[in-house]
Amino acid sequence: MPKPTTTSPDYTLTLREEFRHHLETFYAQLKLAPPYESVEKAIRSLTTSVHSLSPAERASLETDTTARWRHFRQAFEASGLSKKHRGIIAGLARNRSSLNLRPEYDQFLSLYLS
DSSP states (O other): OOOOOHHHHHHHHHHHHHHHHEEEHHHHHHTTTOOOOHHHHHHHHHHHHTTOOOOOHHHHHOHHHHHHHHHHHHHHHHHTTTGTHHHHHHHHTTGGSSOOOOOHHHHHHHGGGO
């Protein structure tokens, strides 16, 4: 009997926790309370999209930061997070240099400027 692999489920959990951390950081740096229900919806959306990937695509997320952030952005948008605090965040995003966020967070901020 083949040994069950634990990489995929374990990495999905790791990915979920990384995404949750990024969402917490994003809202903390903007000094806003995260819309918790939408945060949970975003995490579920990420999980669904990752589970729909082939094992090879899923494995590549471990090393491909660009692909990982693409999935984070899709989940952020699909969950409706980009519609919450829209006016406030759009105003903050217009003055990007005043925000203490790493450039990766532009994946989220750009949704408020479109």
